[in-house]
Amino acid sequence: MKQFEANFDGLVGPTHNYAGLSFGNVASKSNANAVSNPKQAALQGLQKMKALADMGMVQGVLAPQERPDIYALRRLGFSGSDGDVMQQAYKEAPHIFLACCSASSMWTANAATVSPSGDTRDGKIHFTPANLTNKYHRSLEPQVTGNILKATFADPDHFSHHQHLPDNEHFGDEGAANHTRFCQEYGGKGVELFVFGRYAFDESKPAPKKYPARHTFEACEAVARLHGLSEDNVVFAQQNPDVIDAGVFHNDVIAVGNQNVLFYHQQAFLNTSKMKAEILRKFGSDDFHFIEVPDNEVSVSDAVKTYLFNTQVIRLPNGNMAIIAPKECENNAAVAAYLAKLVTLNTPIKEVHYFDVKQSMQNGGGPACLRLRVAMTDKEQTKVNPNTFINDSSYDKLCTWVNKHYRDELHVADLIDPQLLIESRTALDELTQILGYGSVYPFQI
Numbered sequence: 352m353k354q355f356e357a358n359f360d361g362l363v364g365p366t367h368n369y370a371g372l373s374f375g376n377v378a379s380k381s382n383a384n385a386v387s388n389p390k391q392a393a394l395q396g397l398q399k400m401k402a403l404a405d406m407g408m409v410q411g412v413l414a415p416q417e418r419p420d421i422y423a424l425r426r427l428g429f430s431g432s433d434g435d436v437m438q439q440a441y442k443e444a445p446h447i448f449l450a451c452c453s454a455s456s457m458w459t460a461n462a463a464t465v466s467p468s469g470d471t472r473d474g475k476i477h478f479t480p481a482n483l484t485n486k487y488h489r490s491l492e493p494q495v496t497g498n499i500l501k502a503t504f505a506d507p508d509h510f511s512h513h514q515h516l517p518d519n520e521h522f523g524d525e526g527a528a529n530h531t532r533f534c535q536e537y538g539g540k541g542v543e544l545f546v547f548g549r550y551a552f553d554e555s556k557p558a559p560k561k562y563p564a565r566h567t568f569e570a571c572e573a574v575a576r577l578h579g580l581s582e583d584n585v586v587f588a589q590q591n592p593d594v595i596d597a598g599v600f601h602n603d604v605i606a607v608g609n610q611n612v613l614f615y616h617q618q619a620f621l622n623t624s625k626m627k628a629e630i631l632r633k634f635g636s637d638d639f640h641f642i643e644v645p646d647n648e649v650s651v652s653d654a655v656k657t658y659l660f661n662t663q664v665i666r667l668p669n670g671n672m673a674i675i676a677p678k679e680c681e682n683n684a685a686v687a688a689y690l691a692k693l694v695t696l697n698t699p700i701k702e703v704h705y706f707d708v709k710q711s712m713q714n715g716g717g718p719a720c721l722r723l724r725v726a727m728t729d730k731e732q733t734k735v736n737p738n739t740f741i742n743d744s745s746y747d748k749l750c751t752w753v754n755k756h757y758r759d760e761l762h763v764a765d766l767i768d769p770q771l772l773i774e775s776r777t778a779l780d781e782l783t784q785i786l787g788y789g790s791v792y793p794f795q796i
């Protein structure tokens with residue numbers, strides 16, 4: 352039996368833009384109103400997917416969502432033709448309108464939490480779409496995310512899909528961005544690390560003061576229950592509230608794990624030694640590498656600017672681990688020096704590969720934000736929708752599709768162009784055929 356981790360990257364949608372929607376996410380706010388290039392954004396993402404496939408990784412793709420979200424706007428009282436709804440919303444409530452145009456589903460680390468079959472009571476892979484309640488533009492995603500996940504992982508004998516948690520900040524859930532899994536073998540039993548920013552039902556506990564803690568302890572517990580995980584393969588850890596206030600809006604901006612490695616910044620967690628001891632105890636082997644990056648080598652501010660920890664740590668077929676990093680890391684002297692040193696240390700990480708995902712980075716989304724990890728066996732892989740895997744032929748098809756349908760310049764004001772809605776729906780309709788999804792979007796149902 353072969354067992355591996357597959358990465359399912361989000362394809363950037365045709366309305367990719369910079370609207371400054373995410374309070375607490377420094378890049379999103381500082382690039383508000385910049386001109387975007389949706390075509391380049393989608394191609395940058397596809398190039399990363401193809402490069403990982405070429406390294407021998409199992410690489411999949413998840414479709415973007417339909418935007419502007421006319422249904423969300425109608426629900427808020429805007430009416431008339433689709434064009435009227437857009438015009439009226441833009442005039443009367445521009446912030447709401449812009450929130451309904453975001454291509455934010457591209458960051459599939461926030462699509463869901465996934466527990467592989469080795470961890471779950473019933474031996475199936477479990478998926479819970481994240482409710483993303485803290486940001487209105489992101490709270491529009493979970494229903495269609497669920498449809499897309501079901502169209503990708505359809506076989507009920509192997510995949511179990513849950514409804515997203517209640518749409519309430521008490522159960523704020525940001526999905527796999529705050530979840531990492533350790534294991535000896537991908538198909539065996541692992542240890543799932545759930546990271547949260549605050550306790551929703553206990554105000555006496557520490558919490559950030561400036562920026563929101565999007566993900567709660569109670570949401571972590573609920574997902575662990577839904578997925579049928581056992582106490583001995585779950586660890587809950589709280590983010591350091593001070594780093595949330597420094598712009599670390601998801602834990603994957605300051606920590607990343609894979610198999611027997613946790614790569615993290617010294618300031619990432621609230622009670623690091625307790626967490627480490629629990630991980631080691633539950634992991635069941637001393638062959639574990641805690642790679643802690645101290646402040647004096649890389650500051651939290653540099654980590655947030657470069658996304659050193661929003662890197663993918665992947666196990667290559669040759670047995671080495673590689674770090675998939677954004678170019679911003681290469682361009683920062685302290686971070687580049689750290690990574691050059693890291694590959695010489697006694698850890699499984701032996702390679703670093705840099706990628707240009709700037710269009711996404713400018714909204715606070717690095718390489719790790721763009722992917723949802725699904726550890727699986729070769730048998731489970733045969734049950735996944737085969738059209739969603741990246742290979743030479745699907746890559747060519749998707750690049751042709753992007754080049755045909757996407758604009759290479761989008762100003763925030765262009766979002767009210769009714770032609771953009773028509774272009775996006777036409778593109779997505781064609782995409783559902785390429786990916787063999789059936790109907791997943793409201794305009795198709």
Ligand SMILES: N=C(N)NCCC[C@H](NC(=O)CCC(=O)O)C(=O)O
Nearest residue numbers: 370371372373379458460528601720
């Ligand atoms: N860390 C992970 N896993 N994901 C990154 C998500 C970035 C996203 N940015 C945005 O939604 C910005 C959209 C805008 O401002 O136009 C967010 O803040 O939720």
